[in-house]
Amino acid sequence: MARPTLSVRDLSIAYRARRGQVQAVRGISFDIERGEALALIGESGSGKTTVGLGLMHLLPATARIVDGSATYHRPANGSDATAREIEVLGLKGDALRRFRWGECAMVFQSALNALNPVLRISEHFADTARAHGYLSASGQSNALRERSMDLLSRVRLDPERVWRSFPHELSGGMRQRVLIALALLLEPQLLILDEPTTALDILTQRSIMDVLKELRSQLGFSMLFISHDLALAAELADRVATMYAGRIIEIGDVRTIFQNPYHPYTIGLIKAVPTLAGDKEDLTSVPGSPPDLIDLPTGCKFHPRCPLADARCRSDEMDQTEAAPGHQVACWRWPDARDVLKSFQVK
Amino acid sequence: MSEPLITLEHVQRTFDVKGQTITAVNDVNLEIPAGEVLCLVGESGCGKTTTGKMIAGLLPVSYGRILFRGQDIAALAPAERKSYRLGVQMVHQDPYASLNPVQTIADILAAPLQHHRFTRGEAETRKRMRELLEIVDLTPPDDYLDKYPHQLSGGQRQRVSVARALTVNPAFIVADEAVSMVDVSIRISLLKMFTRLKDEMGVGVLLITHDLALAKYFAWEGRIGVMYLGRLVEIGPARQVVGHPQHPYTQVLLSAIPEADPDVTRAKPRIALRSTDVPSLLRLPTGCTFHPRCPAFAGEVCAREVPALKRAGWGSDVACHLAQAHEP
Numbered sequence: 001m002a003r004p005t006l007s008v009r010d011l012s013i014a015y016r017a018r019r020g021q022v023q024a025v026r027g028i029s030f031d032i033e034r035g036e037a038l039a040l041i042g043e044s045g046s047g048k049t050t051v052g053l054g055l056m057h058l059l060p061a062t063a064r065i066v067d068g069s070a071t072y073h074r075p076a077n078g079s080d081a082t083a084r085e086i087e088v089l090g091l092k093g094d095a096l097r098r099f100r101w102g103e104c105a106m107v108f109q110s111a112l113n114a115l116n117p118v119l120r121i122s123e124h125f126a127d128t129a130r131a132h133g134y135l136s137a138s139g140q141s142n143a144l145r146e147r148s149m150d151l152l153s154r155v156r157l158d159p160e161r162v163w164r165s166f167p168h169e170l171s172g173g174m175r176q177r178v179l180i181a182l183a184l185l186l187e188p189q190l191l192i193l194d195e196p197t198t199a200l201d202i203l204t205q206r207s208i209m210d211v212l213k214e215l216r217s218q219l220g221f222s223m224l225f226i227s228h229d230l231a232l233a234a235e236l237a238d239r240v241a242t243m244y245a246g247r248i249i250e251i252g253d254v255r256t257i258f259q260n261p262y263h264p265y266t267i268g269l270i271k272a273v274p275t276l277a278g279d280k281e282d283l284t285s286v287p288g289s290p291p292d293l294i295d296l297p298t299g300c301k302f303h304p305r306c307p308l309a310d311a312r313c314r315s316d317e318m319d320q321t322e323a324a325p326g327h328q329v330a331c332w333r334w335p336d337a338r339d340v341l342k343s344f345q346v347k
Numbered sequence: 348m349s350e351p352l353i354t355l356e357h358v359q360r361t362f363d364v365k366g367q368t369i370t371a372v373n374d375v376n377l378e379i380p381a382g383e384v385l386c387l388v389g390e391s392g393c394g395k396t397t398t399g400k401m402i403a404g405l406l407p408v409s410y411g412r413i414l415f416r417g418q419d420i421a422a423l424a425p426a427e428r429k430s431y432r433l434g435v436q437m438v439h440q441d442p443y444a445s446l447n448p449v450q451t452i453a454d455i456l457a458a459p460l461q462h463h464r465f466t467r468g469e470a471e472t473r474k475r476m477r478e479l480l481e482i483v484d485l486t487p488p489d490d491y492l493d494k495y496p497h498q499l500s501g502g503q504r505q506r507v508s509v510a511r512a513l514t515v516n517p518a519f520i521v522a523d524e525a526v527s528m529v530d531v532s533i534r535i536s537l538l539k540m541f542t543r544l545k546d547e548m549g550v551g552v553l554l555i556t557h558d559l560a561l562a563k564y565f566a567w568e569g570r571i572g573v574m575y576l577g578r579l580v581e582i583g584p585a586r587q588v589v590g591h592p593q594h595p596y597t598q599v600l601l602s603a604i605p606e607a608d609p610d611v612t613r614a615k616p617r618i619a620l621r622s623t624d625v626p627s628l629l630r631l632p633t634g635c636t637f638h639p640r641c642p643a644f645a646g647e648v649c650a651r652e653v654p655a656l657k658r659a660g661w662g663s664d665v666a667c668h669l670a671q672a673h674e675p
Binding site: 043203204206229230231232234235269273277280286290346 | 564
């Protein structure tokens with residue numbers, strides 16, 4: 001079987017705070033297969049953004065990778081005959097610079113802050129190429145321009161116009177599309193997208209989603225898609241992982257997670273989102289609030305909010321178990337989990 | 348029909364930005380009966396928040412009139428002015444910014460109760476505060492009264508904001524994106540609380556939101572109004588606006604929104620826009636402002652004349668030259 005593009009094992013990340021250690025990510029493991037889109041969903045404070053930043057070595061100074069590994073694999077192909085395997089978390093210096101953008105690129109939420117206001121879009125492409133040692137030799141500037149123009153039209157921008165523009169001359173949606181084009185400049189195998197459409201309007205969000213789907217089917221990269229918006233995950237992801245209090249509490253195929261979830265939190269979360277189709281549905285609300293990441297509850301971190309919690313839930317945290325092929329869940333009570341629907345329903 | 352609680356007549360609001368004038372809200376006409384649930388939806392810059400602020404009296408109109416119980420809010424006598432100010436309350440989006448961090452919940456709730464003499468003496472104030480906290484589901488109330496806002500979660504703070512609005516017995520609450528900053532898993536319980544205010548106390552609610560699915564859920568028994576570039580382009584019963592949208596903009600919007608179900612969202616028919624560029628409020632298109640992007644663009648009439656809001660199918664009022672007055 002083909003090797004996954006990324007294998008994360010037992011990754012733990014903590015932040016130093018005045019009150020103590022913030023345990024943002026606690027021993028998570030997942031694979032992203034070649035060409036696959038994995039969505040990390042969860043609410044604020046669940047650790048999903050920290051995972052993305054950790055993989056890109058972009059954590060703030062107060063954060064520390066406590067444990068774990070992340071192995072990136074790039075198979076040999078036509079233009080590049082050697083397969084590559086990279087231990088991501090230990091990268092430094094030039095190797096890290098080559099990994100970033102060349103192998104794995106990230107698109108952030110705030111498209112305005114990610115572009116330099118005094119540089120034209122053309123200069124952003126040239127800078128990125130230079131910084132990562134891509135097409136930097138003299139005489140290759142035409143090739144760079146051609147590749148950039150091609151990417152700009154693939155993200156449905158007018159390349160001639162955008163190429164000469166400054167960031168402030170473009171709308172939020174156009175800037176976000178420039179960032180996606182820029183992220184793909186060095187043909188990365190993995191694209192990490194952190195809330196890529198959150199600050200955008202509905203129609204702009206739609207065009208970004210369509211662009212991402214189209215590019216992925218044309219270029220075949222893998223995607224780690226981080227979002228609190230379940231509808232985006234439902235549309236873009238092949239597999240979905242739910243995060244809660246720094247752990248992946250459930251992971252499976254997108255249809256399984258949305259239509260047949262087993263973790264009480266996933267069940268409550270998915271049934272908390274209204275849909276446009278059909279009549280008014282019975283929706284849920286999960287009582288309580290997410291735990292304090294400095295002073296976590298004992299046992300299962302969801303137990304204070306879970307109507308099924310028993311003595312074992314309060315004392316022991318469960319590892320993932322296979323509820324069905326390809327569907328992992330971390331809950332002692334998963335076979336009875338559907339019972340929570342009644343208690344979560346809002347009268 | 349009895350007199351509406353709130354009436355908007357040709358309401359317009361302009362802002363001066365760097366020497367230029369933008370029209371944020373343009374010729375909006377609306378009647379809101381007492382106890383109604385209404386959602387205003389639209390993308391950023393459509394004027395929904397500006398409209399809400401004008402209704403709540405936090406922003407004067409540039410042109411037109413807003414009536415509260417039949418009287419122009421810009422020309423009220425002092426006693427009526429007070430009854431309007433208390434009668435219409437606003438709940439803001441950010442529960443972290445709208446509560447004073449150095450006051451306890453008891454301080455926050457006692458101030459309006461005592462200032463407006465709704466309660467007399469410490470004991471009565473305390474009793475009323477407990478009742479209010481129970482209405483917003485912060486129970487047992489004694490656990491919350493002496494806390495500071497930073498000791499509460501975002502959802503709990505938003506409940507305190509609502510309790511504060513209720514101190515003065517309002518007839519109407521304007522809630523601007525009031526659940527947007529709250530975690531998804533607890534949003535529905537907040538919406539249910541607003542629904543209960545209407546059902547049990549007859550308090551009308553205007554919920555301003557960019558989330559159409561949320562609007563459909565919340566306004567199921569009420570109405571949804573859709574705004575685009577400052578104008579109300581469609582308004583009608585919530586289930587009809589979502590189920591049988593009449594304005595091309597509403598149709599485009601509904602087809603573009605992803606759904607939290609992989610089968611439903613991937614099977615949704617898409618409607619392509621003529622242009623994806625959003626016009627600037629500084630240079631609004633002539634005629635129907637949606638015409639440069641409209642998939643149903645019918646030529647000259649759309650580019651020349653601003654369509655009036657008029658009754659179309661399914662009980663909705665629609666501002667589109669192509670809308671037909673038919674009941675299917």
